[in-house]
Amino acid sequence: MIPVRRNGPRHGSSLLTAQRMAALKRLTPYLVTFLAVTVLLLAGFIRAQDAESNRTAASVVPPSVGSSAVLRDRPSPPGPSAAPRAVDPGAPTTTATGPEPTAVRPPATAAKRAPRIIAWIRDLGLTGGGGSYQEAFVAELSWGQCAELLRDVESASREEVDHTTRDLYRAAAQACLAAFHGKRALWPAADAAVEQLSGRSAALDCIDRSVYELTRALVRIHRSDPDAVLRRGRADEADGPDCPRLRSVEPGSGPAAGGYEVRLVGEHLPDPAVVHFGEVTRTVRTSGGRFAVVTVPPMGKYKGVSVWIEGWPYEVMHSPTFSYDPPADGTGQSHGP
Numbered sequence: 001m002i003p004v005r006r007n008g009p010r011h012g013s014s015l016l017t018a019q020r021m022a023a024l025k026r027l028t029p030y031l032v033t034f035l036a037v038t039v040l041l042l043a044g045f046i047r048a049q050d051a052e053s054n055r056t057a058a059s060v061v062p063p064s065v066g067s068s069a070v071l072r073d074r075p076s077p078p079g080p081s082a083a084p085r086a087v088d089p090g091a092p093t094t095t096a097t098g099p100e101p102t103a104v105r106p107p108a109t110a111a112k113r114a115p116r117i118i119a120w121i122r123d124l125g126l127t128g129g130g131g132s133y134q135e136a137f138v139a140e141l142s143w144g145q146c147a148e149l150l151r152d153v154e155s156a157s158r159e160e161v162d163h164t165t166r167d168l169y170r171a172a173a174q175a176c177l178a179a180f181h182g183k184r185a186l187w188p189a190a191d192a193a194v195e196q197l198s199g200r201s202a203a204l205d206c207i208d209r210s211v212y213e214l215t216r217a218l219v220r221i222h223r224s225d226p227d228a229v230l231r232r233g234r235a236d237e238a239d240g241p242d243c244p245r246l247r248s249v250e251p252g253s254g255p256a257a258g259g260y261e262v263r264l265v266g267e268h269l270p271d272p273a274v275v276h277f278g279e280v281t282r283t284v285r286t287s288g289g290r291f292a293v294v295t296v297p298p299m300g301k302y303k304g305v306s307v308w309i310e311g312w313p314y315e316v317m318h319s320p321t322f323s324y325d326p327p328a329d330g331t332g333q334s335h336g337p
Contacts, residue, residue, distance in 0.1 A: 113228075114229070115229040116228055116230050117231055117232075117233050118218065118221075118231065118233055119237060119238065119239040120142070120144070120214075120232045120233045121141060121142050121210055121214050122238030122241075123142040123143065123238070124139075124142070124318070133160055133161050134207065137149060137152065137153065137165075138207055138211070141172055141173070141176065144180070146173050146177045147181070150170065150174065153166055153169045154170070164200050164204075167193055167197060168197060168204070168208055168211060169211065171190050171194055171197065171215050172211050172214065174186040174189050174193070175194075175215045175218040176218070179222070179230045180230060180231070187222055190215065191223070194215055194216050194219045206242060206244070207241045207243055207313055210243075243268060243313065244266065244267075244268045244269050244270055244309045244310070244312055245266050245312050245318075246264055246266040246308055246309050246312070246319055246320055248264075248265045248320050249321075250262060250265065252322060253323040253325060254296055254325065256298065256299035256325055256326065256327040257298055258296045258298035258299065259295065259298070260296055261295050264284075264292040264293070264294055264307070266290060266292070266309060271286040271287075271289070272286065273292060273310065274310035275308075275309060276306075276307065276315070276316075277297055277307050278297070278300055282295070282297075296322070299324040299327070303323060303324050303326070304322070305324075306321050307319060307320055307321065307322055
C-alpha cells in the first residue's frame with residue numbers, strides 16, 4: 001500500500017494563495033492610479049462634449065437679436081416683385097449656409113458742406129477826422145470786429161446815437177456774430193431787428209443803407225438755410241457802401257484867380273453830380289461814375305477848401321482838398337465874382 005501524503009496539497013495551495021495576495025498588494029497602488037486617471041479622462045471628455053453642445057446651441061441666435069433678424073427686417077429692393085415677407089414667430093430658426101452676414105453699419109454722415117462766401121462791407125478808410133459814432137461802427141463792422149461793435153453800440157451815448165442808428169448796428173453785430181462766430185442764439189434778435197428796420201430803411205443814408213442790406217442778406221440766408229456755413233469774403237473783394245464820394249482833385253492846387261479846369265476822381269458818382277467846391281456849388285457831368293471835370297472858382301476867404309460831392313454823408317469830412325496859390329498882392333482875398 002502506498003502511503004497518502006495528506007498535508008502536501010493543502011500546503012502548496014496556501015503557498016500559491018499567499019503569493020497571489022502579495023502580488024495583488026504590490027499591484028494595488030498601480031491599479032488605483034490607473035482607475036483615477038481613467039476617471040479624470042472620462043470626466044474631461046464629458047465636459048468637452050457639454051461645451052461643444054453649448055457652442056452648437058449658442059450658434060442658433062433668436063430672431064430678435066441675431067443676424068437673421070437683420071436680414072429678415074431689411075426692406076426688399078423696390079420693384080414690382082418686391083413684397084414684405086411674413087415672419088412666423090413659432091417657426092424654427094435656421095442658420096444661413098452662406099457667409100455670415102456682416103453687422104449693419106450706421107449710415108455715413110453727410111459730406112462737409114462748402115462754406116458760402118459773403119461779400120463783406122469794405123473799409124471806407126475814414127481816418128483823420130470826424131470821430132462820429134457812425135464812423136467807428138462802420139470801421140469795426142468792415143474789419144469783422146463784431147463783438148467790439150456790439151459792445152460799443154450798447155455803451156454809446158444815447159444823446160449822440162439816435163434810436164435807428166443804434167438798432168441798425170446792433171442788428172448788424174448780432175447777425176455777424178451769429179453767422180461767423182458761432183453765436184447762433186443771436187439769430188432771432190437780428191431777424192426781428194431787420195423786420196423792424198424795414199419801414200425806416202428808406203430814410204437811411206448810403207452808408208447805413210449798405211449796412212442794412214448786408215444784415216438783411218445774412219438774415220435771409222439763415223431763414224432759407226439754417227445750416228448754411230458762411231464765411232466773410234476777402235478784404236480785396238469787399239463791396240459797398242455805394243456812396244458817391246470824391247477821392248482826389250487833379251491837380252490839387254492852382255492860381256487864386258480860378259477859371260481853369262481840374263479833374264475830379266471818385267466813385268459811384270451820379271450823372272449829373274452836384275459838386276461843392278468850398279462855398280461854391282456847381283453841377284457837372286460825370287463819366288463812368290468815376291470822373292468829372294469842374295471849373296475852379298476864384299479863391300474866397302480861405303486858401304484851402306474841401307471839395308465834396310452831394311450825397312456823401314460826411315460832406316467836408318473825409319473829402320479831398322484844393323489849395324489856392326497866394327495872389328500876387330498877398331492879401332489872400334478873392335478878386336473875382
